[in-house]
Amino acid sequence: MNIAMVGFGKMGHMIAQAAELRGHKIVCSVDPFARDASLVTGDAASMAEGVKNSGAEGVIEFSHPASVFSNIQALIPLGLPLVVGTTGWHDRIDEVSAAVERGGGSLLYSSNFSIGVNLFYRIVSEASRLMAEFEQYDVALFESHHNQKADSPSGTALELAKRVMDGVPRKTRLVTDAFVRKPEADELHLSSVRVGSVPGTHTVWFDSAADTIELTHTARNREGFALGAVRALEWLQGPDQSGATKKGIFTMKDVFNDI
Template structure:
């Protein structure tokens, strides 16, 4: 498969290595800052980005840039109708807008708070734990995450996604709180706290606490390799499922859709 990479920082380089190791080709790499990108563009020049992607003959695009530029990139790339996987986080509140844009222009997009296979397995473990704990009101719950000090958004998209998964099964929690408390938390509030430090690839921990004991579930990433592998497999699967008619164009998809029957 011919893949275009929009964003060629550390993750972009890892995505390229992963794609090549799986026997696919990276036909262009596009970035604002990276001197070794095949195409270097000015910040905000989405026309140059789109022109480079289209000229490359790409059959799929992986976008991994920055929360400040992701929406402009999505709006520019979707109309090309080339299957688009977006790894940049920080745009959860714009998903309805993106889904509407996909429907109007016929472009197809897929995203996930975290493409790591291990993290997506962790989601299922957390869901089952919440289903069990939901039977015992004496257990409170909260979530903490830690990432490297270069991460631009806080809390992580994965943490917010985990909280939403948890609250589907832990029904006494219905409100996510990400800032500091100025008063005692209410029983229905699910606290998601964040730390940024050093070079930590990503750690997510969910706590269930009672007067008698504490249960902790933790996912710790050793590197970004899991994310890179999942994103490359996602764009390949999405293209194949579209070609087979198992996915429709003009929609916004998630991990469940491009890995059917797995997650």
């Protein structure tokens, strides 16, 4: 497949490498600062024009939380399969869904493309449903990432928190700030640390007076994200079960159901 990369930083380069190893061709890379990008611009309209003219059959967006939304808006009218890894815009999913429907294309997004994290999501959902029956257990989340990460908490941590709250009905409010008072029983605390080069660690604790159950996913490097993003685009570009072109909004959950 001919692929366009929007955002050619650490992830962009790694995805390009993973895509080429799987037989794809990077026909366009767009970034306002990367000197080795084929198109050096931060303007969303020029980026979309460049992607359109490159002959790309699919697009992968890993840029910055400040630019992702305008990039998505500019790319949707091209009607190409679009995979978005940048986080920080998921609260505007309704707007994006409506635009994708109008554009007739497809968009797949995930706060985390690693296969291990997607398995971890399922484990946390299942554990939360199980622990909900045992009121003696409190629950909290912790995440740590490298000190170049622009958003906090991570999109992955927010997804985990959502899953914990879906599973444990006694937790109804997420608190991501430091506590300067005692937490209320219905508050779910999620804390974040930024340090050095950590690729990403997420922990969910279930804690009682007697013991602690700790579930942790530790990313060792970014290769898992890169391969997952390429596989997501391959899946999105492929036909659905009836042989038709996929249209609309998808997540890694859809990819997993089909793998």
